[in-house]
Structure formats: structure tokens, C-alpha cells
Amino acid sequence: MSSSYTTSDEILGMDDQNQMLLFSQQFYPDSYNQLIPQEIKLESSETKPKRRRRKNKGGDVLSSEDIKVGNSLMKKRKLTDLQVTLLEQNFGDEHKLESERKDKLAAELGLDPRQVAVWFQNRRARWKNKKLEEEYSKLKSSHDNVILQKCHLEAEVLQLKERLSETEKELRRVTEQFDGVSICSPNSSFSVDVEQHYLGGEFNMVEAGYDNLLYIPENNWVNLYGF
DNA sequence: TTCGAAGAACCGTTACATCA
């Protein structure tokens, strides 16, 4: 990427004169020209090595991150509340930052346009992360609801199975009671009575959800679906 | 139409400040 703005690494590599020039631009926003002179850009970009930013623990060399407060230099990189408020307002209006608006905002805030661009970039990233987090928690909560529902349904299935088993026992008991009596004959009026009794009467199988049962003379009641 | 330069946006990362 090629940038019109000077990085702190580039500043660190400058001679004293250029450092002072940039220093005055950086710390006196009113007179800050916003654009780094071409000579400085060329000098630094041509020798720009591809490496990570270097640490600046010594503090003996001015960097673009130093800010003048009153008459003294402070290691203060944070933007002021007012600057942040205005940036937030602008971000609220529009997440994208056109070049014209960037320059206007930078002039208003006394910041480098590059700083404004970076702030918007980081703000968009934070916004995106927040959106992702919100989306995640929504999905998680709906997932939890589905799991809960599944548990309830499983419990219900268990309950129904138990009832089914009890009913089967009861049926076996009843059929054993009538063992030897011809209740299986389709022509038997007793058979019809039993069917009516269990399918539509006291044990309404359909309503009870037991409509998957079929009565076969040889096997008594058979579950059509395996449970 | 193609190609290269310039600029902007995005992403991952680093460095630093602040706080518990």
C-alpha cells in the first residue's frame, strides 16, 4: 500500500530537521498543513524496510505518537473526549468516511486525516465485532431454546412410552381374561365391542396418540412403528 | 480492452496506556 502520510517508523528514520518539521506539524494543529511534504515522503519511502514497528521505550526520539500538552511533551496517545465524541457522532451518521468529510473532520478536530481514517477503521472493526457478538448471543439463545424444547419432547416421549407399556399390559391382562373365548372372530359381536371400547371409548387410542397400534388376532395389539 | 499506478478499505497484529 502506498500512503500519503508518514508513519512513526519513517519519522524515527528522519534527520533532526525533518523530525522538527513534522513535530511542529503534529503539535500545532492550527498551523498543521495536514500533508507531509513530498521530500520527506520520498526520502523515507524509498528506504522503507519491510519489518514490524519498532518499540519506542527509550523515549529519546520524537514519534508521531507524542502529543504536546501545555508546554511539556507527554506520552499520551489517547484522543480527547471531545474528539471522540465528535468522531462518534460522525460515525453514527455514516460508517464510511469519504475523503472530503475526513479532511473536514480532521481540520475540525486538529488531527491528521490519517488519524481520522484510522479511527474510523478501528471503529468499524469494533462495531463489526459487537454485531458478531450480538448475533452470536442471539443464535446461542435460540439454540438453548431448541435444546430445552428437545428435552421437553424427549421427556414427553418417555412418558408416552410408559403409558403405552402400561396400556399394553392392561390389554394383555384383558385378553388373557377372555382367553379361550372367541373374541378374535371378525364376526364376533364381542370383538366389535372390544374394538369400540379401546379405540373410541374409555381408551380413546386415537386421541391418546396410540393410533399407531393395530389389532391382529394372532398377535393381539401390534405397534406399527416399533414402540 | 488492457495494464499499471494510486488510493481506500479491510484484516490481523503490534505497541502502549490504563486499570484491577
Add this chain to the structure above:
DNA sequence: GTGATGTAACGGTTCTTCGA
């Protein structure tokens, strides 16, 4: 003193635009 967190800034990559 230290680890966690927030954030300003950077480097690299990708995409778009524009002029030759």
C-alpha cells in the same frame, strides 16, 4: 509488578478507479 483490556497505529492484501 503483572496480566487483562482497550485502542491508536501499522503492514500487507485486495479492490476500485482512472488515465495512458
